[in-house]
Amino acid sequence: MPRRRPRAGPFVALGAFVTLALVSSAWSARTGWTERRSGALLLLAVAGSALAAATAARPEAVRRILEALVAAAAIVALLGLYLLWVSHEQAVQSASVQYPARYRGIGQNPNTVPLLLALAVPLTLWLWTEARARSRKALVAGALLLFDGSIVASGSRGALIAALAGAIVWVVTLRRPWRLRLALLAAAATVFAADVAITQIPKPLSPAAVHGASGPHRVVKDAELVVPLEDELGRPGKGAPPIRRTLFGTSGRARAWDGALHQIARRPVAGFGFGTEQFAFVDRYYGFDSSVPENSYLGVALQLGVVGLAALLILLGALAAVAVRALRTLTGRALAAAQACASVVVAGVVLGLTQSYLTSPGNLASSTFWIAALCLPALAAENV
Amino acid sequence: MRRWLAVAGAVVLALAALVVVGRHERSRHAASENRKIAEIRRLVGPLDSPSLDAFRLLPQFSCLLYKRRDNRFALELCVDAQGRVVEAIDRRGRTPRIASLREDPSHATVRVERAEVDRLLRKLGALS
Numbered sequence: 128m129p130r131r132r133p134r135a136g137p138f139v140a141l142g143a144f145v146t147l148a149l150v151s152s153a154w155s156a157r158t159g160w161t162e163r164r165s166g167a168l169l170l171l172a173v174a175g176s177a178l179a180a181a182t183a184a185r186p187e188a189v190r191r192i193l194e195a196l197v198a199a200a201a202i203v204a205l206l207g208l209y210l211l212w213v214s215h216e217q218a219v220q221s222a223s224v225q226y227p228a229r230y231r232g233i234g235q236n237p238n239t240v241p242l243l244l245a246l247a248v249p250l251t252l253w254l255w256t257e258a259r260a261r262s263r264k265a266l267v268a269g270a271l272l273l274f275d276g277s278i279v280a281s282g283s284r285g286a287l288i289a290a291l292a293g294a295i296v297w298v299v300t301l302r303r304p305w306r307l308r309l310a311l312l313a314a315a316a317t318v319f320a321a322d323v324a325i326t327q328i329p330k331p332l333s334p335a336a337v338h339g340a341s342g343p344h345r346v347v348k349d350a351e352l353v354v355p356l357e358d359e360l361g362r363p364g365k366g367a368p369p370i371r372r373t374l375f376g377t378s379g380r381a382r383a384w385d386g387a388l389h390q391i392a393r394r395p396v397a398g399f400g401f402g403t404e405q406f407a408f409v410d411r412y413y414g415f416d417s418s419v420p421e422n423s424y425l426g427v428a429l430q431l432g433v434v435g436l437a438a439l440l441i442l443l444g445a446l447a448a449v450a451v452r453a454l455r456t457l458t459g460r461a462l463a464a465a466q467a468c469a470s471v472v473v474a475g476v477v478l479g480l481t482q483s484y485l486t487s488p489g490n491l492a493s494s495t496f497w498i499a500a501l502c503l504p505a506l507a508a509e510n511v
Numbered sequence: 512m513r514r515w516l517a518v519a520g521a522v523v524l525a526l527a528a529l530v531v532v533g534r535h536e537r538s539r540h541a542a543s544e545n546r547k548i549a550e551i552r553r554l555v556g557p558l559d560s561p562s563l564d565a566f567r568l569l570p571q572f573s574c575l576l577y578k579r580r581d582n583r584f585a586l587e588l589c590v591d592a593q594g595r596v597v598e599a600i601d602r603r604g605r606t607p608r609i610a611s612l613r614e615d616p617s618h619a620t621v622r623v624e625r626a627e628v629d630r631l632l633r634k635l636g637a638l639s
Contacts, residue, residue, distance in 0.1 A: 150526050154533025156615035348635050350565040350576050350584055359607060393540045397533030399614060406614035432536075434529060 131184035133504035134449050138176055140442035141501075145172045147431055147438055148401035148486075155400025156407065164402025167488035175494075175501040183508035186461035190257075192502060193250055193467055196495050197270065200247035203240055203491065204273045207232020225414060227329035230280035234491075241286030242484055242492035244274040246499070249293035249470030253463060279322045282329070285481030291319045293474030300454055300466045360386070361413040379415025380422070380481070386412060387420040391428045398432035404483060423479030427486055439486070446472055446500050453507040465506045471499040541618035547610030548621045551599035555586050558627055566637040571613065572597055573632055579603055591616050594625035 148165040155161035182188035210233050211218035220237050222228040229237035251274060255267040278286045298311045347353050354362070361382050387408055391398070399407035405418040407429045420426055428436040450472060453465040475485065475496040484490040555577050564583045567574035572589040579585035582602060589598035597616045601608040612619045632638045 146526070147529075150530065151533065153530040154537050156537070348565050349637070350567045350574070350587075351569070353565075354584060356567070356569070393543075394533075394536040397529055397536055400533075403614060409611065409613055411609070432533075 131508035133179045133183045133501075134452070134507050134509060135504075136445040137442065137449055137501065137504050138179075140438070140445040141172050141176070144435070144438045144442050144486075145169050147435055151398065151401045151431055151435075154397055155403060157400060157403050160402045160406070161400040164488065168401070168486065171488045171494055171497060175497045178498060179501040179505040182502065182505045184461075184505070186459075186464050186506060189464045189468075189502045189506055190460065192498065193464060194254065196499060197247055197250050197254055197267075200243050200250075200274065200495070201270045203233065203243060204270075204277050207234070207240060207277060208273075222329070222332050224332050224334055227282065227331050229282045229329075230277065232277060232281075234281075237281040238283045238286070238482060239491065241278045241281045241283035242478060242482055242490065243495055244278050245283075245286040245289040245293070245478055246471050246474050246492055246495050247274055248278075248290040249297045249474055250467050250499070252294060252297050253467035253470070257460075257463060275318070275322065279325050282326045284323075284326070285478060287319065287322055287326075288481075289474045289478035291315060292477040293470040296473040297466055297470040300469065302462070357410045357416075358413045360411045363413070379412050380420075382412040383408075383410065383415045383417070383420050384422055384425055387422070387425045387429060391425070391432070394432060396432045396434060398428065398430045398435055401430050401435075401486075404430050404487075417483075419483040421481060421483050423483050423485035426483040430486075443472075443476060446503060449503045449507050453503055457506060461506050465503060468499045468502045468506065471496065472503070475500070537615070537618070541612060541615065541620075544610050544612045545618075545620045547608070548596050548599040548612070548619070551586060551601050551608075551610060552588060552596060552621050552623075554601065555588055558588075558623060558631060563631060563635070566632050566635045568632070568637055571616075573628060573637070574598075575628065575631060588623070590623055590625065590628050591619075592625065594622050594628070595619040596621040596623060 145165070145168055148161075148168050152158050152161040152165065178192060182192065207218060207230070211230070218230065218232055220226070220229045220231050231237040232240045234240035248271065251267060251271045255264060255271065258264040258267050275290070278290060294315045295312065298308050298315060301308055301311075361379070390407055390409075404420075404426045408418070408420050408426075410416070410418060420429070424436060424439070427439050431438070450465065450469040454462070454469060457465050475492070478492070479485045482492075484492050485496065487493050555575075558575065560577060562577045562579065563575060564578040565576040567576065567587070567589070569589075572591045574587050574589040576584045577586040577588075585601070585603050587598075587600040587602070588596050589600075591597050593616075595616055597613055597619045598609070598611040599621075600610075629638065
């Protein structure tokens with residue numbers, strides 16, 4: 128039997144990106160952080176590559192990996208429900224004038240766990256079609272409902288859109304009659320619309336409910352109580368209504384992204400060093416609440432400059448090329464697994480537009496993305 | 512074999528060039544921010560100026576804010592535990608002018624007496 132090895136292109140590109148991350152400690156603003164973070168990225172890359180090498184042209188082995196990713200996501204989602212039962216305050220972020228109450232489960236914030244669940248949605252759709260027994264189909268359907276419900280309760284629009292993008296790619300790449308695919312697309316769109324409608328039900332607090340009775344005017348010496356540094360830019364004038372989160376609003380991201388672009392321009396070629404995103408970016412933007420710009424591509428440009436961003440885009444492009452090849456040439460279960468992995472990649476790329484996570488090795492979703500993505504060259508393995 | 516050696520050599524050269532560029536960018540950025548910080552420091556004058564009006568305490572630094580005309584927070588100097596001015600803000604215009612080396616405080620060159628900053632913070636009631 129001929130030996131098979133994964134397609135090399137993505138691994139060369141991955142190696143280049145990881146090398147860049149490691150070498151960036153030479154010019155990093157925080158050398159220690161860069162060394163630790165790039166070391167963690169190296170471990171993730173090695174683990175993902177090792178899995179790909181071990182599963183080259185073995186769709187059943189890839190299937191087990193993808194099942195494990197779904198199981199892990201389910202455990203995280205279930206732990207969130209358990210925390211909700213044990214401690215409502217821990218599991219739910221209280222409403223504010225800007226945001227309604229948002230479910231966060233075991234996540235650090237309401238967007239943390241939905242990152243993972245958005246990537247798990249297309250994998251769960253694939254698992255459902257692969258399941259033969261009714262009980263297994265019911266179990267997988269339950270997981271899908273759990274993931275969707277958790278994302279909706281969190282109010283994470285980026286995760287909803289990413290899950291939809293992944294589902295669309297999965298449906299479009301199915302080898303089924305076009306009428307069935309059209310019907311499935313309509314169903315996905317309907318679920319998405321319903322999800323969005325549900326996220327609009329909880330409301331933020333009204334400003335009147337928040338402002339207590341005003342006492343005698345006191346001069347406050349602590350400037351942080353009057354004009355916090357993290358809310359300085361874009362602050363509404365006196366008497367203007369507070370910013371409230373809307374369906375098509377950016378939650379302050381547009382201003383933050385503009386600020387990030389200006390910061391990138393200060394060290395444009397090589398950046399501030401890998402792993403320094405939360406130091407290089409400073410949240411000064413009214414209505415924005417994060418220590419990172421919440422855009423993986425801007426985040427990489429901050430850390431590694433345009434060179435690093437180009438390296439990441441080349442890596443994603445190499446994965447896309449392998450995905451297209453796999454979808455065109457594979458058949459049977461290998462094709463089904465490739466469709467699932469390609470859907471995860473698309474969902475992950477879309478998610479990167481609204482969340483900083485793609486190159487954060489400690490992030491829940493980052494390892495899921497890269498493990499699924501590196502399964503593609505394994506499925507499309509070539510003869511040695 | 513030769514081809515692979517040539518490729519490896521080119522990669523090493525490219526990385527070395529990138530290190531040079533990265534370090535140059537780091538120095539240039541630090542120099543620019545230090546210049547802006549020094550300018551705002553000069554505008555403040557003596558730390559114990561009568562215009563000292565407010566403070567800010569954050570985990571990474573403490574700030575002194577100075578009044579100009581009706582603006583209580585017109586000028587701000589933020590000092591870390593080592594006495595380095597890592598951030599300075601000029602709010603006299605419509606848009607705040609911010610100079611910052613928060614991400615790389617080791618390259619901040621403008622310094623003040625930290626003990627004096629602490630004394631002024633106590634005077635403002637910031638430190639009990």
